[in-house]
Amino acid sequence: MVLGINLTLFVIACVILVLSNNFLVKSLSKISYFLNLNEFTIGFILVSLATSLPEIFVGVMSAINGIPEFSIGNVIGSNILDLTLVIGIAALLAKTIHIDSKIIRKDMVYMLVLVMLPVFLFVDHHIWNRFGLFKGMTPGLSRIDGVILLFGFVSYIYRLIRQESKFSKTVEHTPKKEAIKYMAIFLASLTLLLVSAHYVVSYAEALSIDINISPFLMGIFLISLGTSLPELMFEAKAVMTGHQSMAIGDLVGSVITNSTLVLGITAVIMPIHVNAAIYLTSIMFMLFASFIFFTLAESDNKITWTEGIALLLLYVLFIVIETYIKTI
Numbered sequence: 001m002v003l004g005i006n007l008t009l010f011v012i013a014c015v016i017l018v019l020s021n022n023f024l025v026k027s028l029s030k031i032s033y034f035l036n037l038n039e040f041t042i043g044f045i046l047v048s049l050a051t052s053l054p055e056i057f058v059g060v061m062s063a064i065n066g067i068p069e070f071s072i073g074n075v076i077g078s079n080i081l082d083l084t085l086v087i088g089i090a091a092l093l094a095k096t097i098h099i100d101s102k103i104i105r106k107d108m109v110y111m112l113v114l115v116m117l118p119v120f121l122f123v124d125h126h127i128w129n130r131f132g133l134f135k136g137m138t139p140g141l142s143r144i145d146g147v148i149l150l151f152g153f154v155s156y157i158y159r160l161i162r163q164e165s166k167f168s169k170t171v172e173h174t175p176k177k178e179a180i181k182y183m184a185i186f187l188a189s190l191t192l193l194l195v196s197a198h199y200v201v202s203y204a205e206a207l208s209i210d211i212n213i214s215p216f217l218m219g220i221f222l223i224s225l226g227t228s229l230p231e232l233m234f235e236a237k238a239v240m241t242g243h244q245s246m247a248i249g250d251l252v253g254s255v256i257t258n259s260t261l262v263l264g265i266t267a268v269i270m271p272i273h274v275n276a277a278i279y280l281t282s283i284m285f286m287l288f289a290s291f292i293f294f295t296l297a298e299s300d301n302k303i304t305w306t307e308g309i310a311l312l313l314l315y316v317l318f319i320v321i322e323t324y325i326k327t328i
Contacts, residue, residue: 014226024189034179048253057197063269073219091308146267153260
């Protein structure tokens with residue numbers, strides 16, 4: 001009975017989280033048109049940040065509540081979802097996703113580097129401990145690691161800003177009266193997003209106790225499904241309307257944001273400590289998914305619908321592996 005209630009309330013909180021983020025992205029786009037920002041700023045900075053807000057807010061609330069394991073599980077789960085399920089569904093809808101921009105292909109290399117950064121930071125602690133050095137340093141992500149991850153995110157944004165001149169200006173314009181309306185919607189959506197993120201974490205914690213599963217795995221399996229829906233909705237719409245490069249740009253930006261900004265903020269608020277075996281298995285799969293996505297995208301500068309199916313099956317394989325590890 002209690003399990004059913006907690007699960008229902010968790011699903012409701014996730015739905016509100018996704019809907020509020022959807023309104024926030026739409027209002028942010030209209031405001032950016034009013035400010036006459038170009039398509040680069042809209043597509044590669046604002047949207048990728050906005051679609052990652054659920055992960056950011058969940059990370060902040062989980063750290064404040066003293067369970068940052070939800071955040072790292074959510075980040076790993078969301079990244080794997082983005083690189084397999086989300087792009088796989090987008091490829092099926094578009095039949096073929098063409099990746100013509102050299103900028104985006106370079107960003108994919110940058111993505112691989114930044115995805116490996118939190119892995120290096122985590123493994124680095126185990127290396128020091130194994131050799132008896134820095135014994136006070138516990139395995140996980142410390143506040144110093146969080147600062148390093150935030151620096152990685154800032155470097156990525158700086159790199160994007162340097163490419164701004166290569167993108168055209170937007171042709172849409174939002175009248176002043178409409179802009180004021182969308183500013184109000186933006187503030188309301190942001191508030192609702194914060195409140196819903198709090199309840200997502202609260203009911204996720206209750207569910208993890210009810211079904212005897214760690215917060216880390218809860219983040220990978222359930223929370224990540226809810227927080228990845230904004231990316232799925234945006235990328236599906238982008239490929240269906242012919243903006244395929246923007247869909248890939250949002251995916252790359254979201255994965256980088258999750259791996260640096262989200263984990264960085266969470267670790268600065270409260271250091272993250274998880275079971276080493278479970279963490280490394282999951283994050284190695286994330287690296288594997290990143291490499292597979294990069295290889296498919298670079299092979300012919302496109303992702304076909306058959307490759308999309310392969311990516312979907314890759315996510316199924318991830319679920320099977322994680323479930324098996326949980327049982328042993």
